[in-house]
Amino acid sequence: VNIGILGAGQLARMMVLAGRAMGLEFRTLDPKEDSSVGDLCERCVEPYESPAALEWLREGADVVTFDFENVPTRVLHELAQQLPVRPGAAALEATQDRLHEKQLMQRLGIPVAPFRAVETRAELTSAIQELGLPLILKTRRGGYDGKGQVLLREAGDAGKYWDTIAGVPLIAEGFVSFEREISIVAVRGVDGDTRFYRIGENVHDSGILWISRCRPNDPSQAEAESIAASLMAELDYVGVITLEFFETPGGLLVNEFAPRVHNSGHWSIEGSVTSQFENHLRAICGLPLGSTRPLGLSAMLNLVGELPPRGALLEVPGSHVHYYGKRPRRGRKLGHVTVQAESERELERRIARLQSRIVPPGGRRELPRPEEPRRA
Amino acid sequence: VNIGILGAGQLARMMVLAGRAMGLEFRTLDPKEDSSVGDLCERCVEPYESPAALEWLREGADVVTFDFENVPTRVLHELAQQLPVRPGAAALEATQDRLHEKQLMQRLGIPVAPFRAVETRAELTSAIQELGLPLILKTRRGGYDGKGQVLLREAGDAGKYWDTIAGVPLIAEGFVSFEREISIVAVRGVDGDTRFYRIGENVHDSGILWISRCRPNDPSQAEAESIAASLMAELDYVGVITLEFFETPGGLLVNEFAPRVHNSGHWSIEGSVTSQFENHLRAICGLPLGSTRPLGLSAMLNLVGELPPRGALLEVPGSHVHYYGKRPRRGRKLGHVTVQAESERELERRIARLQSRIVPPGGRRELPRPEEPRRA
Numbered sequence: 226v227n228i229g230i231l232g233a234g235q236l237a238r239m240m241v242l243a244g245r246a247m248g249l250e251f252r253t254l255d256p257k258e259d260s261s262v263g264d265l266c267e268r269c270v271e272p273y274e275s276p277a278a279l280e281w282l283r284e285g286a287d288v289v290t291f292d293f294e295n296v297p298t299r300v301l302h303e304l305a306q307q308l309p310v311r312p313g314a315a316a317l318e319a320t321q322d323r324l325h326e327k328q329l330m331q332r333l334g335i336p337v338a339p340f341r342a343v344e345t346r347a348e349l350t351s352a353i354q355e356l357g358l359p360l361i362l363k364t365r366r367g368g369y370d371g372k373g374q375v376l377l378r379e380a381g382d383a384g385k386y387w388d389t390i391a392g393v394p395l396i397a398e399g400f401v402s403f404e405r406e407i408s409i410v411a412v413r414g415v416d417g418d419t420r421f422y423r424i425g426e427n428v429h430d431s432g433i434l435w436i437s438r439c440r441p442n443d444p445s446q447a448e449a450e451s452i453a454a455s456l457m458a459e460l461d462y463v464g465v466i467t468l469e470f471f472e473t474p475g476g477l478l479v480n481e482f483a484p485r486v487h488n489s490g491h492w493s494i495e496g497s498v499t500s501q502f503e504n505h506l507r508a509i510c511g512l513p514l515g516s517t518r519p520l521g522l523s524a525m526l527n528l529v530g531e532l533p534p535r536g537a538l539l540e541v542p543g544s545h546v547h548y549y550g551k552r553p554r555r556g557r558k559l560g561h562v563t564v565q566a567e568s569e570r571e572l573e574r575r576i577a578r579l580q581s582r583i584v585p586p587g588g589r590r591e592l593p594r595p596e597e598p599r600r601a
Numbered sequence: 602v603n604i605g606i607l608g609a610g611q612l613a614r615m616m617v618l619a620g621r622a623m624g625l626e627f628r629t630l631d632p633k634e635d636s637s638v639g640d641l642c643e644r645c646v647e648p649y650e651s652p653a654a655l656e657w658l659r660e661g662a663d664v665v666t667f668d669f670e671n672v673p674t675r676v677l678h679e680l681a682q683q684l685p686v687r688p689g690a691a692a693l694e695a696t697q698d699r700l701h702e703k704q705l706m707q708r709l710g711i712p713v714a715p716f717r718a719v720e721t722r723a724e725l726t727s728a729i730q731e732l733g734l735p736l737i738l739k740t741r742r743g744g745y746d747g748k749g750q751v752l753l754r755e756a757g758d759a760g761k762y763w764d765t766i767a768g769v770p771l772i773a774e775g776f777v778s779f780e781r782e783i784s785i786v787a788v789r790g791v792d793g794d795t796r797f798y799r800i801g802e803n804v805h806d807s808g809i810l811w812i813s814r815c816r817p818n819d820p821s822q823a824e825a826e827s828i829a830a831s832l833m834a835e836l837d838y839v840g841v842i843t844l845e846f847f848e849t850p851g852g853l854l855v856n857e858f859a860p861r862v863h864n865s866g867h868w869s870i871e872g873s874v875t876s877q878f879e880n881h882l883r884a885i886c887g888l889p890l891g892s893t894r895p896l897g898l899s900a901m902l903n904l905v906g907e908l909p910p911r912g913a914l915l916e917v918p919g920s921h922v923h924y925y926g927k928r929p930r931r932g933r934k935l936g937h938v939t940v941q942a943e944s945e946r947e948l949e950r951r952i953a954r955l956q957s958r959i960v961p962p963g964g965r966r967e968l969p970r971p972e973e974p975r976r977a
Contacts, residue, residue, distance in 0.1 A: 548624020
């Protein structure tokens with residue numbers, strides 16, 4: 226089976242590594258020269274819209290998928306006329322626009338933070354009146370890892386930040402006071418078979434995911450699964466999907482979803498019977514899904530901006546390193562380390578040992594600083 | 602870290618897949634065009650002795666290893682003058698000649714089947730007198746998967762088979778009546794740290810490994826570990842080593858050892874915290890070794906000669922497929938499937954389901970035939 230991937234970042238890289246072990250073949254299309262896939266499969270460096278590049282992709286693929294959600298949906302629609310594109314363009318469209326994403330959730334009865342569409346200064350003023358402050362203002366399209374958003378704490382902030390973000394359609398989201406940020410990775414096969422991974426509890430640093438950990442018998446597991454199931458059924462979804470939630474005293478609110486394998490599911494490479502990458506490939510190839518049963522307790526720490534020597538990490542028992550072959554740059558995800566343990570106490574000890582050997586995403590600090598204020 | 606591999610078969614392929622996930626880079630040298638490594642790393646198709654090829658390998662490598670044991674040792678000695686070769690030429694030399702291998706075991710007090718060196722018809726006659734019949738006659742060098750050996754059952758067989766095998770140095774081995782064929786994969790780091798995998802119980806078909814399974818609390822585990830430890834210490838071994846044993850009522854006899862990752866350890870990819878491939882790389886790179894703790898009960902079935910559709914195998918719960926990207930040919934190892942379960946009973950059920958979907962190494966048969974006579 227030949228698989229075409231739109232995008233050639235580290236998610237594509239890990240798909241290719243998982244898939245080539247199964248004897249699957251790949252080609253990727255990505256406009257960026259500096260790819261993580263490197264020479265692991267055939268690749269083409271061209272704009273997504275290039276007709277010749279799309280023809281090349283189609284020729285060498287039985288099914289097409291993508292490794293990030295900002296691929297032009299027009300391209301997916303075009304490809305879908307000739308071969309299966311999984312997950313489909315509908316899922317991508319729903320997530321590319323934060324307003325549509327929230328509206329979809331509302332339609333499905335899935336709780337989200339209160340929101341308003343904002344295109345003008347006047348609309349922002351009424352959003353502040355209706356939703357109150359603090360309030361978070363985001364671009365409806367684009368933006369990731371905390372980019373494309375500002376937090377308005379007081380009335381004066383509207384004027385102060387308006388110019389930095391205005392000019393494109395925006396969405397204002399009411400402030401949500403939450404206990405934890407969690408995410409669930411789920412997978413659905415061509416036949417509708419659905420599996421869920423253990424919930425990951427996520428800690429960010431400077432807007433970038435820093436640590437994901439899985440707790441045994443997480444109290445939000447069942448609720449997260451039920452929300453993911455209804456979203457996947459609605460989208461007739463095929464492949465891996467990831468939902469991010471705020472856990473509030475009143476229950477889970479969906480923050481956003483990603484129609485793809487996800488950073489917060491990297492622990493599954495060693496921490497689950499079948500990794501999110503293998504299961505995504507099984508799903509899009511129409512193969513039976515693999516078990517998502519956890520193997521012990523797991524965590525994942527991102528390596529951002531610089532890579533420690535492998536030996537310093539592998540000294541910590543239960544750890545495995547994943548380096549993406551990317552050139553180091555501040556704020557860039559260069560790799561991650563997974564770690565497993567048999568007890569929560571031992572897992573926390575190992576996470577702490579790893580943390581002391583890794584520069585956090587926001588860079589080195591003289592003193593540990595208090596956690597970022599939590600916001601929605 | 603850059604790794605040079607002599608040989609580019611499926612063992613090199615699985616090393617490369619494990620290593621690239623860790624961000625290691627590889628180049629391979631192998632005279633065969635039809636390699637399993639394919640485009641997964643830089644490779645050179647030249648004789649092992651080619652000075653230009655060896656220069657190319659050296660340039661792009663911080664350490665050199667090999668994926669099979671018939672590399673000319675002269676090449677390893679030459680490379681070892683400029684960079685570490687792990688495991689070393691000593692291990693390779695010991696295993697390339699079955700007579701030297703047996704003599705090494707004897708020196709270490711490790712039990713082996715009775716043997717005699719045979720170069721002439723007269724020596725064969727006295728070997729038969731001393732060791733009795735049946736007796737197995739093997740070439741001292743070369744030969745694998747049952748090739749390069751004949752079984753002499755009665756006196757007349759000596760004359761009958763002499764011409765098919767004579768002309769090269771031979772070894773005659775006395776017949777050993779054994780209960781099981783087992784193997785152990787072990788790994789030793791640069792610092793002498795040593796880990797052992799769970800014993801695999803091996804079933805062959807037409808001289809080719811067909812099924813390896815791991816039993817919980819295998820009664821021969823401790824004895825196998827102790828033999829492997831003394832051999833590794835003697836050779837100051839670095840990397841993964843595999844020892845094959847006959848289990849007899851009097852204890853274990855070493856049949857042979859392989860100074861490399863091994864087919865009977867493929868179950869470790871999903872069945873152990875750290876696979877044999879990752880641990881071999883960790884060892885030769887001087888990194889801390891990973892845990893060899895088993896994850897449930899495991900088995901591995903080889904896919905020889907033809908590949909079933911992936912879906913037929915993946916329907917069996919707990920299974921994962923590994924296809925090597927090789928052209929199908931009768932008797933050729935094209936892939937394998939691993940399977941895990943929580944109980945022996947469930948594991949046996951899953952093995953039986955997989956067996957019914959796989960052509961055995963010796964080919965399809967109309968009726969199940971009785972097991973091959975066991976021989977040493």
